Amino acid sequence: MSEQETAPLTEEEFYELIPEDSRPWIQQKLSGMGRFAVRRPLGFFGGVIVVIFLTIAVFSPWLVPFDPYKQSLGDRFLSPSWTHLVGTDYVGRDIASRLIYGARLSLFVGMGTVLLSGVAGTVMGIMWAYLGKTFDSFMSMMVTAGLALPDLVLLIIAAQIARQAGVSEIIAIVVTLSFTRMWGVTRIYRSAALEVRSRPFVEAAESYGANSVRVMSRHVLPNILPLIIVSSTLALPNAILAEAALSFLGFGPAGEPSWGQMFAGEAREYFRRQIWMLWAPGLAIGLTVMGFNFWGDAMRDLLDPRLRGTT
Amino acid sequence: MTAYIVRRAILTLISIWMVTVLIFLLLHVIGPFFISDRSLDPNDWTESISYFLVPEEQLADPEMVRQTLARAGLDKPILERYLSWAGNLLQGDLGSSVLSERPVWDELKWRLPVSVELGLIALVLSAVTAVPLGALTAVKQDTSVDYTVRGYAIALSAFPNFWIATLVVEYASKWWRWAPDIRFEHLWVDPVQHFSVMWLPVVLIALTPGSVFVRYMRATMLEVLRQDYIRTARSKGVVERMVIIRHAMRNAMIPVVTLFGLVVPILIAGNVIFERFFTLPGMGKYIVDAVGDFDIPVIQSVVLVFALIISITNFLVDLSYAWIDPRIRYS
Numbered sequence: 001m002s003e004q005e006t007a008p009l010t011e012e013e014f015y016e017l018i019p020e021d022s023r024p025w026i027q028q029k030l031s032g033m034g035r036f037a038v039r040r041p042l043g044f045f046g047g048v049i050v051v052i053f054l055t056i057a058v059f060s061p062w063l064v065p066f067d068p069y070k071q072s073l074g075d076r077f078l079s080p081s082w083t084h085l086v087g088t089d090y091v092g093r094d095i096a097s098r099l100i101y102g103a104r105l106s107l108f109v110g111m112g113t114v115l116l117s118g119v120a121g122t123v124m125g126i127m128w129a130y131l132g133k134t135f136d137s138f139m140s141m142m143v144t145a146g147l148a149l150p151d152l153v154l155l156i157i158a159a160q161i162a163r164q165a166g167v168s169e170i171i172a173i174v175v176t177l178s179f180t181r182m183w184g185v186t187r188i189y190r191s192a193a194l195e196v197r198s199r200p201f202v203e204a205a206e207s208y209g210a211n212s213v214r215v216m217s218r219h220v221l222p223n224i225l226p227l228i229i230v231s232s233t234l235a236l237p238n239a240i241l242a243e244a245a246l247s248f249l250g251f252g253p254a255g256e257p258s259w260g261q262m263f264a265g266e267a268r269e270y271f272r273r274q275i276w277m278l279w280a281p282g283l284a285i286g287l288t289v290m291g292f293n294f295w296g297d298a299m300r301d302l303l304d305p306r307l308r309g310t311t
Numbered sequence: 312m313t314a315y316i317v318r319r320a321i322l323t324l325i326s327i328w329m330v331t332v333l334i335f336l337l338l339h340v341i342g343p344f345f346i347s348d349r350s351l352d353p354n355d356w357t358e359s360i361s362y363f364l365v366p367e368e369q370l371a372d373p374e375m376v377r378q379t380l381a382r383a384g385l386d387k388p389i390l391e392r393y394l395s396w397a398g399n400l401l402q403g404d405l406g407s408s409v410l411s412e413r414p415v416w417d418e419l420k421w422r423l424p425v426s427v428e429l430g431l432i433a434l435v436l437s438a439v440t441a442v443p444l445g446a447l448t449a450v451k452q453d454t455s456v457d458y459t460v461r462g463y464a465i466a467l468s469a470f471p472n473f474w475i476a477t478l479v480v481e482y483a484s485k486w487w488r489w490a491p492d493i494r495f496e497h498l499w500v501d502p503v504q505h506f507s508v509m510w511l512p513v514v515l516i517a518l519t520p521g522s523v524f525v526r527y528m529r530a531t532m533l534e535v536l537r538q539d540y541i542r543t544a545r546s547k548g549v550v551e552r553m554v555i556i557r558h559a560m561r562n563a564m565i566p567v568v569t570l571f572g573l574v575v576p577i578l579i580a581g582n583v584i585f586e587r588f589f590t591l592p593g594m595g596k597y598i599v600d601a602v603g604d605f606d607i608p609v610i611q612s613v614v615l616v617f618a619l620i621i622s623i624t625n626f627l628v629d630l631s632y633a634w635i636d637p638r639i640r641y642s
Binding site for chain 1: 614
């Protein structure tokens with residue numbers, strides 16, 4: 001074989017070799033989704049739930065059929081009908097509307113926690129993998145201490161302080177949850193960053209003089225990004241569950257419709273008359289969490305096959 | 312190995328100290344700061360604490376307020392408060408509740424055994440049932456057994472256990488007119504009554520760690536079953552049951568050990584939720600009530616006890632893992 005025959009293709013030549021898909025854009029996307037649905041039915045199912053949840057949560061003020069806060073004692077315990085899709089609760093509030101507002105709260109807590117703890121965890125994890133010995137022992141102390149925190153208890157304390165102080169309980173919940181969750185995330189990202197750091201291309205970058213900031217942001221970060229996306233997707237439902245537990249205990253955001261609070265407290269005395277007060281929020285929590293978990297598992301297999309089956 | 316143990320022990324001690332600083336900051340600085348209209352003056356913070364500790368009818372009387380705060384040592388400067396708390400802790404004195412004036416230690420003596428019992432039995436129960444089930448799903452991969460067990464495990468990790476508890480209590484009373492027994496007796500007073508109260512919370516707390524164990528055990532077991540030594544064992548004619556039990560499960564269980572550290576916070580959360588749900592006199596109920604009353608000495612002691620339990624388990628998990636897998640010791 002001569003040199004000419006195996007000469008590497010330029011980038012344009014390479015892309016010209018790929019047959020162009022002449023189908024319209026929408027059809028391409030649909031067939032892509034169809035393939036995904038056939039290959040990973042659970043992941044597809046999860047994705048559908050996630051999309052429905054996001055839509056409901058984002059557009060909740062326009063989607064609610066009734067005011068979720070408005071009590072009307074004449075309409076207590078109405079059965080599900082076309083007007084009240086899942087009936088009304090013990091003070092005559094529309095359960096469907098409260099579910100929709102609960103989705104908004106769950107999304108806010110979930111997203112806020114994932115973003116805050118994700119950013120903090122990424123920065124600390126990569127720096128931990130990079131900076132010297134002093135920082136290393138400092139970080140292992142911090143992480144060991146952070147992992148020893150009882151999260152639900154701290155959440156109760158923070159929510160109670162916020163309620164007494166008249167500060168937004170939702171913000172307090174997000175901050176506290178992020179604070180307790182970010183240490184585990186940091187540890188995961190650090191070991192991933194260490195692994196990336198030992199690969200040849202990082203050594204190459206370092207050898208031509210790239211400084212550590214550049215190596216961290218341009219080489220290490222992009223390579224652990226799939227892991228970050230996957231672990232964030234799987235962390236979001238955990239935050240939703242934590243908020244539900246807090247609200248169930250009666251320390252959630254006061255007055256806000258929350259899934260965990262809808263079947264707690266006073267409502268428990270009235271399940272005989274309106275069983276949907278129990279079923280509707282529970283199914284909402286369970287299906288949402290399950291949807292995110294399935295979707296996250298499918299994403300993990302697509303983005304980083306090495307992690308397959310690790311949870 | 313000794314060097315490793317010493318290093319981990321020092322790390323654990325320092326981290327426990329950091330946890331005390333954190334709790335103290337949260338309760339004496341951050342909390343009062345927000346409650347007192349964001350004043351930067353620590354004296355105002357002390358004032359703000361009094362609104363939660365002092366019964367309402369006494370608030371008008373400055374002398375009463377001062378006495379209540381003094382009793383809990385909350386009238387001193389912040390640093391002095393921390394040092395006296397830490398000093399008393401080192402001498403084994405956890406302080407007293409501001410409201411009931413009962414020493415925290417007296418309460419813990421009765422409450423800690425309840426919570427530890429709940430957590431330990433739930434842990435053992437979930438491990439004993441879920442680890443073999445997880446192994447089973449791996450051996451019977453992609454059969455109906457696999458799908459059924461995994462389905463339950465996935466559902467149990469998605470549907471919150473307190474919702475399942477509410478469901479169980481509601482339908483049990485509706486269908487069989489059965490209500491959970493809540494007349495609590497200590498184990499050493501009336502064991503039969505004790506367990507007739509405790510069994511349901513234990514089972515409910517065990518659900519979440521159980522689902523974690525099943526999924527994790529399945530994953531590690533699948534990995535182990537693909538290893539060369541399993542093929543070797545099979546090819547030299549070892550009975551399949553022995554291959555699974557002696558060669559595969561034993562090795563697959565090693566990484567599961569690390570899960571114990573992860574599961575302890577879940578068990579504590581379970582304690583907090585179900586001790587309140589079934590009104591059991593444990594640590595969880597103690598702290599929930601104390602947070603409601605803003606009873607600072609109780610809150611900080613109980614959080615510290617929880618943090619101690621978690622960090623000691625983490626320490627033991629690290630040690631056992633390093634003992635099983637020598638590569639860890641040298642990293």
